[in-house]
Amino acid sequence: MKRYGMVIRLRPEKREEYIELHRAVWPGVLETIRQCKITNYSIFLKDDLLFSYYEYIGEDYEADMRKMADDPVTQKWWTLCDPCQQPLEACAEGEWWAQMAEVFHFES
Numbered sequence: 830m831k832r833y834g835m836v837i838r839l840r841p842e843k844r845e846e847y848i849e850l851h852r853a854v855w856p857g858v859l860e861t862i863r864q865c866k867i868t869n870y871s872i873f874l875k876d877d878l879l880f881s882y883y884e885y886i887g888e889d890y891e892a893d894m895r896k897m898a899d900d901p902v903t904q905k906w907w908t909l910c911d912p913c914q915q916p917l918e919a920c921a922e923g924e925w926w927a928q929m930a931e932v933f934h935f936e937s
Contacts, residue, residue: 831890832934833928835881836917838875843913848874850909859904865893879914881926 839847851872861888862870866887873880887893917927 831885833881833883833885833933834929834931836929837879837881837926838915838917839877839879839911840915841877844877847879847910847913850913855902855906857900858906860896861900861903865897867893 866885867883868886870883871881873882885893903935911925914925920927
């Protein structure tokens with residue numbers, strides 16, 4: 830299992846729209862997340878920053894992310910969510926959400 834943390838900016842004028850979308854995430858989107866071996870997925874909001882956390886339990890992350898990107902229901906979902914978001918200036922080439930490095934983890 831690998832933990833992922835990512836961050837992106839939320840456009841202030843889209844705040845309520847984004848929150849409302851995530852009050853009722855489409856079942857097809859959730860099923861694709863499950864099929865792509867992502868668990869414990871959360872998105873947190875602070876001011877205009879979104880922080881996402883999830884755990885990947887698969888063997889081929891890149892293949893599972895391609896599978897997610899190819900899913901028509903997920904693509905339609907992203908057409909609603911993407912206009913609410915603004916990538917950080919520090920994003921790597923081709924990144925939408927900026928990946929964060931894990932610097933500490935404690936499990937008891």
